Amino acid sequence: MRALIRLLTRIQNFATGSRGQKRLQEEIESHIAAQTEDFILAGFSPAEARRRARLKFGAVEAVREQYHSEEGLPLAENLLQDMRFAVRQLGRSPGFTIVAVLTLALGIGANASIFSLVNAILLGKLPVADPRMLVRLGDRNDCCIGYGVRDDGDYSVFSTDAWERLRENTPEFEELAAMQSGFESQPVVVRPGGSQIPAHSAIGEFVSGNYFRLFGLRPAIGRLFSRADNLVGAPATAVMSYETWKNDYAADPSVVGSTYYVNSRPVTVVGVAPQGFFGDRLSATPPDFYLPIASAPVLANASYVRDPTANWLYLVGRVRPEVSLPQLQAKLSGLLRQALAPVRTFASEPERSLLPKVHIVLTPGGAGIRSMDEQYSLELHLLMAISGLVLLIACASLANLLLVRGIGRQAEMSVRTALGATHARLVRQLFTESLLVAQLGGLAGIAVAYGGTRILLALAFPDARALPIHASPSPAVLAFATALSAAAGIFFAVAPALMAARTEPIDALRTGSKSVSGGATLLQHGLVVAQTTVSLVLLVAACLFVQSFNHLEHVDLNLDANNRYILHIDPQAAGYLPSRLGSLYQSIEQRFHAIPGVARVGISTNTPMELWNDSWTVQIQGRPNVHANASYVRINCDYFASVGTHLLFGRGIGPQDTPASTAVAVVNQAFVRQFFSPGENPVGRRFGAGPQHAGDYQIVGVVDNTVYTTVRHKNHPMYFLSLLQRPASDKSPIDEDYDLYARTIVLETGHPIANLESLTQRILASINPNLAIVKFEPFGSQIADQFGDERAIAQLTTFFGVLALLLAMTGLYGVTAYSVSRRTGEIGIRMALGAGRFDVVAMVMRGALIQTLLGLTLGLTCAFLCVRFVRALLYQVKGVDTTVILAAVLPLILAACLAALIPARRAAAIDPMRALRTE
């Protein structure tokens, strides 16, 4: 207790500048005065009395010092003093300060921005109550709707039946909620009832009734779901996300209770989810509406909801405290096997024998469904590594700059040592300076990080509408940046501090350099070599990614994107039954052709270069089954021309291919190569899905291999069918054939048309008010979107590579300049003895280039060894080839020459006489 009071007093004294000092002074004076009087009374002369009084009192200064150190906080005071001194020192060399702070700001900022993403994507937790108690059932990001059997039996998506069985038999869970796995790719069309707002595409996620209770959330307004909302036959309800409520409906409270048409079916919005809640997973397109699973069959025509063979739900549960997870996992696996045993999928061999393998792996659910995690993990780790290396280079280069600065302060250090400053004191002073620079760099770095994160987010998620990752630095990011700058400060202060610790007072008395070989230390050269090595590795990485991106961009896609626009629609959401699609497609063709300037109107179920794929097994009539799949697209007459796919021979899909005529197909070259022998004429042959259907489609033509899905998937077999033709062997009612729904309209215009998007929106609305634009994009940007990640990685690695090069060269310059100035005397002597200016330049350059070459060799070795870590991210780049080496090495050598030439010229300009005189 007393100790605490003492500390508080000390702090108070420190803060108030201690009044006690004055008191002490007064007391000392009055004491000495009294003592003097006593001595005078004892018979001494006044002068002698005063002298004796002082003598008797002892050393006044020592007492004051002692008191001061006892009553204040000497450490803090020294620190403050050091800080003040450091600020003055830095102010005296603004050039150095600016370079140092900028270097660090870039290094720390780059790291902090990458960390922002890492923090959000890899480390983030959902903004829900007690996320640690959440457990996810499954460890894979299988998506959407799966009907098959996993060979390894590891289940992560479940059928509605399986979920209900698991939920009812596990009291270990407080709640076990279910959520749609593939909502991002199945947008809904929403139209507010009784308003003029047109129907628009929105993201809806089907969730169980206990979804919000699982997360322990309270509504912003209204109410959230209860179990009653998810009962079959319950009135259709929806919960709106806070972002949507605020951005699209101006936070209007009357939203609650009003009717919205979701996929043209009336739904009552019962509440708004809390602010900041972005769903059960990090997504670039978080849900705008949460809808009960029970309403999915009506709203989304989702037959899979009640289908026990269809796995489409992710499950997340909140476990009760003290539940053993391994036991729970075993129990859940057993329950799942029971649930799946009677299901048709497992009715016969070989699937039946896979049933005992069926199991569930429990994973932490606090971060929700980690789909983005898996998607970006490799890229993020790569970027973390690269930015970390850049920071290391920055620190090394700052250490070198500080050493150079140290030359100028050699005399100062010696004098201070001679005056009694301990080495510890000098080292502390230098550390204070470095840490100050580091913290300034850190502060500037946070500003850089803010901008950097915005750029990163824009690069990584160009289409994001309401990305729940924010650029403004979170506390975690701030802490990271601060820790990083402190670490950096210590790191680059070590070398100069070591040098200061070796300072001998006698040095102050000597003048000039004392040794001929005394250039930069081994440590400094080591730093430069290390920097060069790392920056070469980064340059090689940059070249590899740029090369890979170039390959991607220059792939011949066999299409034409000029003046083409892709319009996504969803007739199913607009309420069309498959039997009514014929008239819809007809009116689309007519109305869009009526727009002046529109040359072609293609309608199809898929377009080139979008992440969508329908594929089916292929059986050629009269051939053995090769068990191979082909992708298929349903198209209208205009389609091939509208995307620029060339017909090679035969004919395309024509107006004669009506639902009533023979079902025909056009195949691509890869299809011919896969399923027919060379030289065989495919036209006229028949094929279908499986042996029973082998006569379904007659091939009438062959087209080019236009690239669908992604470039990495090029030259795969495809066939194209007429939009509405169904094979004769398909006897199911037409209204259950969801395959007939077109997804895209391709518009080819003769020239760019202004406000085409609003024009098309009006036309669609005039055909049917529930027909909305899901997405409108020029064909070119749809293609560019597919390269977004690759472009971002190529740009970022190039940026970091160039940054690393710049920093490494600053380091090289620093060390060379340092050696030159240390060797002024030596160079002077050499010149006096007859060395020419050229010899001097050559000597300095040789020193610098030896380090560079050493770094180059090491760097190339590292690059060759490390290339396998990034090979998965590269496209058609096998490894480090000559082009890459040249592209990385040449700029480095050039920059190194430049960095060394400046000090070399300075060395050559040394006047021998003056150099010798200063010796």
Place this chain on the structure above:
Amino acid sequence: MVLKTLDVLGPLHGYGIARRIEQISGDLLSVNQGTLYPVLLRLEPEGAIASEWGPSENNRRARFYRLSRAGHKLLEAEKRDWEQTTAIIARFFKVKAEDLG
């Protein structure tokens, strides 16, 4: 010592305390007088002593220190501690080898 002096003699100023300590110790303890004041200035904020201005014997303005209630308690505690310490030390000196046998 400072506390005891104030306890015995009542309020005193700094010089007086220094003199008194010298006298009581019979000049055996030649404490550096300078060290007295830091002690006084430290005891005051701790509440053991209080100070006020007053005229000294020869009509100088001086700060008089007196023992506060907390100071009395502190003195008692210190006294007990000291007696305990001396008692223990004394016992060590009294002990003879055979006593331990």
